[in-house]
Amino acid sequence: MLQLDLQQILSQSIAFLLLLLVLRRFAWKPLLGVLDARRQKIEDDLRQAAQQRAETIRLQQELDQRLGQIDQEARTKIQQAIIEGKRVAVEVQEEARAHARTVIAKAKETVDLEIAKARVTLRDQVTAMTLEAAQRILQQKLDAPADRRLIEAALDELERQGRR
Amino acid sequence: MAVEHAVAHGGIPELPNVITVLSDRWHDSPVVAFLHQWENLIFAALVGLTLSLACWRYARKPAVVPRGWQNLLELLVEGIDRFVQSLLGHEGRRYTPFIGTLFLYIWLMNLAGLVPGVKSSTSNLNTTVGLAIVVFGYVQWIGIRANGLRGYLDHLAGSPRDVAGWALVPLMLPIHLLGELVKPMSLSLRLGFNVFAEDVLLGVLAGLGLAFAALLHSPVGVPLQALVFPLVLIFSTVQALVFSLLSTVYIALMLPHKAHH
Numbered sequence: 001m002l003q004l005d006l007q008q009i010l011s012q013s014i015a016f017l018l019l020l021l022v023l024r025r026f027a028w029k030p031l032l033g034v035l036d037a038r039r040q041k042i043e044d045d046l047r048q049a050a051q052q053r054a055e056t057i058r059l060q061q062e063l064d065q066r067l068g069q070i071d072q073e074a075r076t077k078i079q080q081a082i083i084e085g086k087r088v089a090v091e092v093q094e095e096a097r098a099h100a101r102t103v104i105a106k107a108k109e110t111v112d113l114e115i116a117k118a119r120v121t122l123r124d125q126v127t128a129m130t131l132e133a134a135q136r137i138l139q140q141k142l143d144a145p146a147d148r149r150l151i152e153a154a155l156d157e158l159e160r161q162g163r164r
Numbered sequence: 165m166a167v168e169h170a171v172a173h174g175g176i177p178e179l180p181n182v183i184t185v186l187s188d189r190w191h192d193s194p195v196v197a198f199l200h201q202w203e204n205l206i207f208a209a210l211v212g213l214t215l216s217l218a219c220w221r222y223a224r225k226p227a228v229v230p231r232g233w234q235n236l237l238e239l240l241v242e243g244i245d246r247f248v249q250s251l252l253g254h255e256g257r258r259y260t261p262f263i264g265t266l267f268l269y270i271w272l273m274n275l276a277g278l279v280p281g282v283k284s285s286t287s288n289l290n291t292t293v294g295l296a297i298v299v300f301g302y303v304q305w306i307g308i309r310a311n312g313l314r315g316y317l318d319h320l321a322g323s324p325r326d327v328a329g330w331a332l333v334p335l336m337l338p339i340h341l342l343g344e345l346v347k348p349m350s351l352s353l354r355l356g357f358n359v360f361a362e363d364v365l366l367g368v369l370a371g372l373g374l375a376f377a378a379l380l381h382s383p384v385g386v387p388l389q390a391l392v393f394p395l396v397l398i399f400s401t402v403q404a405l406v407f408s409l410l411s412t413v414y415i416a417l418m419l420p421h422k423a424h425h
Contacts, residue, residue: 005290011205012285012294019212020265027219028261031241034226041228 123159127151177367179389181207181283208285211272240268244408251412252419259415262302266295267408270355274400277363278393286403287363292356296348299411304344307418319418320344347414351407358403362396365389 130151131144180188187200199206222233223241230238244264248256270286277284285291308316322329322336369389377385 004293008202008205008290009294009297011202012208012291013298015205015208015212016265016269016295016298019216019269020262022212022216023219023265023268024261026216027223027237028241028264030226031223031238032245032257032260034228035238035242035245038228 123155127155130155176364177371178287178363179277179283179367179370180281182281183283185281203283204285204288204291207276207283208269208273208291210282211276211285212269215268215272240264244268247408248412251409252416255419256412259306259412263408263412263415266299266411267404270295270407271401271404274359274362274404275397277359277366277400278396284359284363284400286355287360289352289356292352293348295355295407296352299351299414300344300348303347303411303414303418306415310419315420347410351410355403355407358399362399365392366396 127148131147134147134151178184181203183196183199183203183206186193186196190196218233219237223237226234226238241260241264244267245257245260248260248263252259273286273291274284276282277287304316307319311319318324320337320340321333322340324330324333324336366389369392370385370387373386373388376388377383380386
């Protein structure tokens with residue numbers, strides 16, 4: 001234990017130095033390298049995760065903002081559509097009214113015309129019936145054109161009286 | 165056998181190892197005498213070889229995702245690296261292999277005494293002095309490399325900056341030189357005697373166990389030394405740590421102060 005031997009001391013020193021060389025080559029260098037690489041990878045991954053999280057938050061905010069804009073645009077368009085719809089409805093109503101007025105006017109004209117036609121026809125028929133009746137009553141030959149003028153005058157007089 | 169072995173080796177009880185058993189049996193054989201003379205180096209080399217093979221097998225091409233024994237090696241390497249960097253700062257990384265190898269080598273040599281038939285080489289001063297000389301040389305080399313030869317000599321002279329400082333150089337230089345020389349001496353003596361004491365304790369308890377066995381007429385000895393195995397485990401680790409810690413502190417003291425942070 002206490003006997004010092006220079007040969008043994010130097011041998012122990014050399015043995016340790018050899019071990020140091022071997023371990024430096026096969027243990028320390030690769031293991032410290034892999035530990036550093038792993039630490040670096042974890043740091044990079046964490047940094048990347050933080051960046052992705054920040055990016056996600058930014059995108060979320062952007063999306064929310066965009067959705068808000070879209071909502072606002074949709075609301076504006078709906079309002080415009082409502083206004084446009086009301087305007088079109090008013091136009092359609094106006095067109096319908098104008099058309100109805102036109103149709104009514106035309107119908108009235110037609111009715112007036114038909115009434116006038118009917119009056120003429122009625123007067124002709126009444127004239128013919130009167131003549132027939134007068135011929136039968138008087139049992140005599142009359143001057144047909146002169147009589148006819150006389151009767152028409154009488155009828156005109158009657159018609160004027162009827163209007164009053 | 166331990167008692168007989170102790171009687172045969174100057175009365176100091178030590179557990180026998182493979183080589184001492186061979187020596188007791190064939191003490192006239194020159195080969196056995198050679199082995200016995202170099203037993204500390206042989207057991208140290210055995211530990212070194214085991215450590216080298218383990219590292220070559222499990223750490224040569226480490227996987228990014230560690231498995232099995234690589235986990236243990238990484239745990240040790242990372243722990244030692246943090247330990248060294250906590251004392252020397254980030255610059256301490258370059259000294260991690262030296263301190264780490266020193267720790268693992270001493271630790272395993274200390275623990276080797278628990279393996280039947282194997283001796284703790286660190287219980288012999290030749291081993292511890294050999295290691296301390298390496299530490300001494302490494303620390304001085306670091307001092308010269310980090311400070312330059314002039315800075316190193318300035319450090320040894322006590323960094324004189326005025327007349328009083330220069331006047332004290334004849335006193336400071338021998339004190340610093342003595343201090344540097346005492347460091348390896350204290351390292352080697354502390355480690356050597358502590359591990360030697362552990363081995364003696366194991367030998368004494370083994371001898372007591374044999375005495376009990378003889379008293380009880382038992383063919384098998386009572387393994388009383390097993391009672392102090394936990395203590396030996398702790399002491400072995402602590403002694404390896406102390407040696408490594410002090411070596412790191414010596415390096416730190418030799419480095420320029422800015423490198424400590």
